[in-house]
Amino acid sequence: MNVYGEILFAENAVMGGVILYITALISEKLFGSRGYVFSGKGKIKIALGSVMCGAFSFVIFIPAVMELAAAAEAGFAFFVCFLVLGKNILWKKVIVFILVTYSMGGITMALLLITKNSGMYTMTGIYTGDMKAGMLALFTGISLFAAKKTVEAVSRRKFYREHVFDAVIHIENMVFDVKAFLDTGNSLKEPVRGLSVAVASDELWKRLETSGPVKLERICVIPYETVKSRGILEAVRIDYMMLNGRKCSRCAVAKGDGDFKVTDRMETGIECGLLLSRDMICSM
Numbered sequence: 215m216n217v218y219g220e221i222l223f224a225e226n227a228v229m230g231g232v233i234l235y236i237t238a239l240i241s242e243k244l245f246g247s248r249g250y251v252f253s254g255k256g257k258i259k260i261a262l263g264s265v266m267c268g269a270f271s272f273v274i275f276i277p278a279v280m281e282l283a284a285a286a287e288a289g290f291a292f293f294v295c296f297l298v299l300g301k302n303i304l305w306k307k308v309i310v311f312i313l314v315t316y317s318m319g320g321i322t323m324a325l326l327l328i329t330k331n332s333g334m335y336t337m338t339g340i341y342t343g344d345m346k347a348g349m350l351a352l353f354t355g356i357s358l359f360a361a362k363k364t365v366e367a368v369s370r371r372k373f374y375r376e377h378v379f380d381a382v383i384h385i386e387n388m389v390f391d392v393k394a395f396l397d398t399g400n401s402l403k404e405p406v407r408g409l410s411v412a413v414a415s416d417e418l419w420k421r422l423e424t425s426g427p428v429k430l431e432r433i434c435v436i437p438y439e440t441v442k443s444r445g446i447l448e449a450v451r452i453d454y455m456m457l458n459g460r461k462c463s464r465c466a467v468a469k470g471d472g473d474f475k476v477t478d479r480m481e482t483g484i485e486c487g488l489l490l491s492r493d494m495i496c497s498m
Contacts (some may be wrong), residue, residue, distance in 0.1 A: 217341055223268040226339045231269020232354055233318060234260045234298055236361045237311045243369035245303055263298035270294075271339030283338055287312070288296065290338075318357065327352055381488055382456040382480070385427040385468065392418055392487040395474065400491040404434050404449065404466045410493040411436050411449060413470040418487040422450065422467070436468050455494070462494050 238260065264351050273279045279286050288308075295307045326333040329349065331344040342350055359436050381394035394412070402411035414422070422428050428450050436447040449468035454461055467488070474486045 217274075221271070222271050222274075222339065222341050224460075225268075225342055226271035227264045227268030228350075228354060229318060229322075229340060230270075230294075231260055231264030232358060233267070233311060233314050234263045234294070235358070236314050236365075237295070237307055238299055239362060239365050240310050241299060241303065241307050243365050244372065245306055259298045263294050266294050266297075269387075271341075273338045274336055279304050280336070280338070283336060287315075287338060291315075308449075314361075321357070322353070325349075378486070379457045379490065380459075381490075383422075383452055383488075384454050384456070385432075385450070385452040388425055388427055390418070390421060390425075393485065394488040395486040396492070396495055397489040398492055400489055401493070402436055402438060402447075402468065402491055403493075404436055404451070406434065407451075407464070409434075409451065409464050409466045410462075410491050411447075411466045411468050412455070412491060412494065413447070413468055413489040414467050415473045416488045417473055418428075418467075419469045434466060436466070457490070457494065465494060 228270075238256065273490045285425050290306070291308045291311050295311050299307050319340060322333075322342065326342065331342065333340070379394040379396065379438060380450060383392065385392040397413070400411070400413065402413070403409065404411055432450045434449050434451055436449045438445060438447055447468040447470075449466045451466050454463045456462070457467050470489070474489060
């Protein structure tokens with residue numbers, strides 16, 4: 215089979231750019247390594263990385279390197295991830311890069327077999343041979359779309375698991391079910407007993423007031439201070455709270471201002487009636 219250098223370079227540059235984009239997307243959405251995919255500088259780095267991937271594919275013409283193809287691939291993965299994606303959580307990025315590379319290579323080979331086109335796949339690059347450019351472009355587009363949707367779905371589930379809780383407030387003989395959100399900026403404390411404080415929405419506070427547990431003997435005040443203001447919140451001491459089935463004691467619920475709608479990394483709105491503090495999660 216004849217291998218044309220310009221086609222080899224172009225195919226691996228495009229595929230390398232796709233792999234780097236997916237790696238950057240996973241790093242940002244799942245590992246919290248921000249600033250690679252959507253910034254102008256990040257896009258330029260990925261474009262330069264794609265050129266490096268295209269150039270690296272030419273090692274198939276160097277027999278001495280091909281004898282150590284696995285080591286060459288691992289070394290290149292570290293090198294390109296470091297230069298393009300940065301040194302933060304580098305080992306995770308390298309693992310993702312290699313896994314995505316093998317996945318894309320396997321799918322490419324399957325596509326070659328299905329379409330009965332000649333081509334090859336090695337650890338250092340792909341060559342699709344007789345495959346039409348339109349078919350390759352369609353495959354690349356579908357891969358990008360599928361990867362983005364999959365990462366978004368996994369990221370959303372991870373966000374919900376870490377930040378959104380099913381809360382059940384127990385006070386006297388009454389229970390109040392509510393969706394709660396972990397507000398990592400909430401460090402409120404009841405100053406006398408040192409109780410952790412969650413902030414209730416208007417709707418939840420009205421439920422507490424109309425049901426009767428907001429009594430004088432349970433009322434306490436919570437001082438707060440933000441960048442723009444300071445003041446006092448009215449609060450009620452509760453018996454305990456269940457968060458996803460786990461008991462959280464020594465808590466109070468303060469009256470908030472308005473109703474809460476928080477957004478995840480995908481900008482999906484979540485209606486919550488209670489903003490939890492970090493101490494509540496740590497004490498479970």
